[in-house]
Amino acid sequence: MNNDERLCSIALTLCPGIGHIGAKRLIDAIGSAVDVFGYRKELPERLPGVNSSIITALDCPAAFLRAEREMEFVEKNRLTCLTLRDEAYPSRLRECEDAPIVMFFKGNTDFNRLHVINMVGTRRATEYGKRFCTDFVHDLSVLLPDALIVSGLAYGIDIHAHRAALADNMSTVAVLAHGLDRIYPSVHRKTAVDMLVNGGLLTEFLSETTPDRHNFVSRNRIVAGMCDATIVVESAAKGGSLITADLADGYHRDCFAVPGRVTDAASIGCNRLIRDNKAALVQSAEEFVKTMGWASAEPAAKAAGIQRNLFPELTDEEELVVRILTHQGDLHINALVVEADIPVNRMSALLFELEMKGVVKALVGGVYCLLA
Template sequence: MNTELPYILAISFQKGIGDVIGKKIITHFGSAKKAWRSKPEELLKIKRIGKVLSNDFGSDKYLHLAYKEIEYCDKNNINIISFFDTNYPNNLKECYDCPLVIYTKGNLDFNSSNKKKIAIVGTRKMTNYGKNFINELIDNLSDFDISIISGLAYGCDIESHTVALKNNISTWAVMGTNLDKIYPSTHKKIANEMLANGGWLTEQPSFKLTTPEAFLQRNRIIAGLSDAIVVVESAFKGGSLVTAKFANDYNREVFALPGKTIDPLNEGCNFLIKTQQAYLIENSKDIINYFNFDINRKSNQLDLFIEFSEEENSIVNLLRIDGKQHIDIISYKLDLKSYELMPILLDLELKQVISTLPGKFYALK
């Protein structure tokens, strides 16, 4: 057993310590064990550590609880991963308020360099419009190396997990409960199927009671794990908008499916697009272009069907070899002024050869 783990867990259980301060304390002392055995006056040197907390820090009751949790997880095939472990998700580690400890079950490949993690979130009252979109999106992404992340809830969440399984795509459920309680219980069969190619993740230890706040907090994990988030049908005050806010805070790209302005289930998505908190998404092609997924599959045949000018050919070859490029980089590499480059890019877009991506990036279709 990792000798640091009991002390990391004990710190995470310590009343009054959150994820940010917990990581700060361990980093300050260089190890959780040293931190746990430190004196109150040493703790007080750390900002935001008060006397009440410093005097209560290091209580045996939390360490005993930590050993019990380790024993429980061992018996139930639950992995305990701390922020300081090499297998902690790299994407999540980028987020300042990420959990000090996560609990996982299944086969979750967090840190594969090529795999893209796409979160799909939305209303529990999914309509056929949302269902058809999710099916089209995931079906058409099944050729690519991706994982689908969602929250195992009714509606858009469980539909995303189900379609991912149907397409043999790794799918991860981020839960607001601990891992011995599947919520809702009607999704237990799907959840168990996920363990072979994906799995479950939570920040809640086995003894923690479920609270409404835990489901809101888990939304930051969904956002943090992901490379991009797709919001499908959301009311104006839906939990999906909380996920989108976290995603924007973490510099993740957010996409939202637009809908009828008179439909309450579309108010959230339309608001995200209107306020420039999300890009409008129509179908899977927008995600494929954003990640530059099929540049090699489709670009090899472009020259067979379209005649290019010398400048157009230079741009096509550049995007074929180097992939998605910012307009300033294209301008620099091809020694073309912006005013010279813009009409050429527009012609290529009209010929449906290239796509304009968020942030003034361009890629082959």
Template sequence: MDQQELLALLALKKAPLIGDIMAKKLIRTFGSATAVFEQPYRQIAAIEGIGDKKAEFIKVKDLFSKAEKELKFIEENNLKYRVYYNDDYPERLQYCVDGPIIFFENGKIDWSNPYTLSIVGTRQITSQGSAFLEKFIAEIAPLKPMIISGYAYGVDILAHKLAIEHGLQTIAVMAHGLNQTYPRNHVAHNKDVKNNGGFVTDFWSTDTFDRKNFLGRNRIIAGLSEATVVIESADKGGSLVTAGLAGDYNREVFAVPGRLNDKYAAGCNDLIKQSKAHMLTKTADIPYILGWQESKVAVQKQLFVELNEDEKMIYAFLKDNEKEMLDIIALNLKMPVHKLASILMSMELKGVVKPLPGKLFMLA
């Protein structure tokens, strides 16, 4: 890429009050980032959505000197950069309206992998959450998906470590520049991550860790992935924000259900209850709903499941009819819809049935 255009992109990335959405509009209007900075103030201010206050960035004198320093850092540390209008920019991120105009990476990342999963959750992962995640990664490993997370404590770091253990590529999306590591003690994992994927951020080396950066980090986690998996979450937290962003990007969201009185199941249960996430009870749910090669997933199915009389009746009906809508099953079995839905959820947890889009159900 022409160095002047790269400097202009970096400068535009740091322009006050100009985010990625507006930066893309400016580039689209004038043809390039370089051309943006060649425009007079009034020409910039006249653009819909800009106005006088936002147009002030064109008068900031040190934007390019700061960009030159950052470019020097990029070159001295052999970092790669991806620009949103270039062919080497990750395709899924291109579809995100607020995807970064430029981001930076460090490692050995193969963006051609068609299978990408973001795995997020609480920093206080429980033993149940750890056990589920360990089993999930082991079973999904034959499909070789890219595992993306935020390098935080708890679910994030365990997802990265398990991905590496099973020979999967893993991407750590950071909320600061790539000259830092937060949490600091995760430095111990940096070499393994770089050798099995790498680090990604759209923050500069001058951007230190700050909680306000999490939203920017989380949009990249959600945007890079075909689906986001929430392992455990309290009723509030960054994991739910990431799940919400994934939903906004029209990506699939999965959540692992838990007991009603478990603090770190509340967020997942709410996502499922509000129809914002698929209920994830077994690994095969992922390739089935996403259309991946399910036959390659090494899922250990229960050989013997005890069913009560209602469950046996539903099982027999689905065995005869292959798949059917919730309302039609209820009508044929003369069972209230609310009762049937509850029983089907219980059967799903037992691995006997699985839900399909459009309120359809079939035997697992």
């Protein structure tokens, strides 16, 4: 990826009146940020229905001046600038309509590994919530040592999830609500630095951006969108973690909540999520892995159901899915999306067709296996 695409992606975020969704739609339709600006005057022919105000907004020299300053900051501080067209960009997030078209990263990890989860919760964590984080992550490190733990570096559950991951040598990423020229809260600086070795810090915000309140809601969509599942450990009746859970549901991600006593204020939000069927109850890492279908399927489960046709006619995309399942074994639909680089809505249709042809079988938790 050349610097022109990065520069233009940053500039596009700074053009007035376009926004997250508008910027992504332009790039999806035209192909690149460079071409969005290069074909600015021809957009009405290339993208019918585009508003004339968009054409005017793209004529913004000030946006490029600020983008150039940001690129200098990126290079000086050896940050990674990720655009939608970068292979390292979180592929799960790329499928979301409001995904950021450019992000900044400091650290060392793979966002596109097979298992990515986030753990979020109240800033006023109780000993119960802290202990759950420690025990859950420790057990997960045995079951799925290559999993990535994502959170927001905030007080409470967030920071305990990060520290638990570090204690068990698991990769952990903090998604920030400000630029990479600062750490908020500052008391978590040491943890943030420790995360750079195996994990790191990720943000969509330019340097000099302060942690304003509305930025945290924007940050939460990234936390939800880049993961396979959201785990709400503790939450009061209202809170940012409930927003993250709602966003995860909107992105068709799995959502889990840790139950608490009905008298505990820190568990009201979790208990309601479970009561309203907005989240599955989770009590342990083993239970979570089994529910997600990330554990090895029993041979009997594979044998059950329809038999595979001997010579089904498959499309090229269906053949690709079959090859992936042949080489890697049972996979969650999100993992198949990553491996095949096929949008989730298209992948769902392909898997349905393969089921009808007797080639694959759906297991519990969105996992698919190849029938013998």
